Amino acid sequence: MREIAKFLFEAGMLRKTPRSGFQFLGSGSESVAEHALMTLFIGYALGQLEGDIDLLKILELCLFHDLPEARTGDMNYVNKKYVSVDEDKAVKDLASPLPFGDHLRDLFREFKERKSREARIAHDADQLSMILRLKECGDLGNKYTDQWIAFILKRLDTEKAKELAEGILASDSTDWWFEDKSDWWVNGEKK
Numbered sequence: 001m002r003e004i005a006k007f008l009f010e011a012g013m014l015r016k017t018p019r020s021g022f023q024f025l026g027s028g029s030e031s032v033a034e035h036a037l038m039t040l041f042i043g044y045a046l047g048q049l050e051g052d053i054d055l056l057k058i059l060e061l062c063l064f065h066d067l068p069e070a071r072t073g074d075m076n077y078v079n080k081k082y083v084s085v086d087e088d089k090a091v092k093d094l095a096s097p098l099p100f101g102d103h104l105r106d107l108f109r110e111f112k113e114r115k116s117r118e119a120r121i122a123h124d125a126d127q128l129s130m131i132l133r134l135k136e137c138g139d140l141g142n143k144y145t146d147q148w149i150a151f152i153l154k155r156l157d158t159e160k161a162k163e164l165a166e167g168i169l170a171s172d173s174t175d176w177w178f179e180d181k182s183d184w185w186v187n188g189e190k191k
Contacts, residue, residue, distance in 0.1 A: 003097040010094060013070040021076035025144060028137040032069045035129055039065065042132075042164075043125035047118075049160045054118050061111045061122035064104060067094065087112075114157070124161030127152050131165055136173040 014033035022028045043062035047055040066074070068090035075085055091108045095101030110119045131152055138145035149169070156162050 004099075007094065007098055010070045011067065014066070017069055017074060019076075020074045020079065024076065024078060025134075025137065025142060025148065027140070027142045028133060030133055032066050032074055035133075036063060036066055038129040038132065039122075039125045042128045043122050046121045046125055046128075046158070046160055046164065049164075050117075050121060050158070053121065057116075057118040058121050058125070060107055061119055062125050064107050065111045065122060065126055067091075067104070068108070070094070120157045121161070124156050124158050127155050128161060128164060128168070131168055132173075135168055135171075139173045 012033075014036060015031050017032040019030045019032060019035055022030065039062045040059060043058045044055070047053050047058045068087045071090040071094065072085045072087060075083060087108075091105055095104040098104065110116055111122055114120050114123050131149055134145040134149050134152070138149075153162075153165055156165060
């Protein structure tokens with residue numbers, strides 16, 4: 001149980017690990033854990049849209065796809081031009097003492113190789129998570145987000161993910177709570 005406890009503390013490090021690309025964007029921030037949570041929600045939605053899919057596998061892939069970043073940190077595209085990170089070693093080291101370590105290694109390999117439908121959907125969920133965050137930053141005035149989004153759209157693989165990206169980009173990030181522009185906002189009374 002001590003090895004599992006260490007694993008859980010390690011996974012908790014993702015809350016403290018910043019996604020590093022936002023320093024180049026100039027606005028916004030997000031931890032790797034926040035990103036993983038949003039990736040889970042998106043993976044769930046895409047899995048529901050796809051049907052006839054192993055939804056649990058998609059969720060596992062989404063949950064663990066960035067776990068090595070607890071050891072390596074988040075490497076953005078500029079960092080990756082100059083720094084090599086051995087994610088395979090990080091996964092091997094974190095998984096080796098765990099009774100379910102082989103399963104974690106298999107999930108990481110499957111996500112990385114993107115050969116299964118589930119892995120492609122999980123990868124798309126990962127990309128859509130960034131698109132959502134960039135859309136929020138753009139809606140708040142960051143003029144560079146459209147350039148970033150254009151590249152991320154090219155990474156999407158599945159049709160449902162591409163359709164969802166269109167829906168995200170056609171929406172305003174505040175619509176879910178501010179779409180009702182009634183007098184409620186003046187009086188604050190229940191309808």
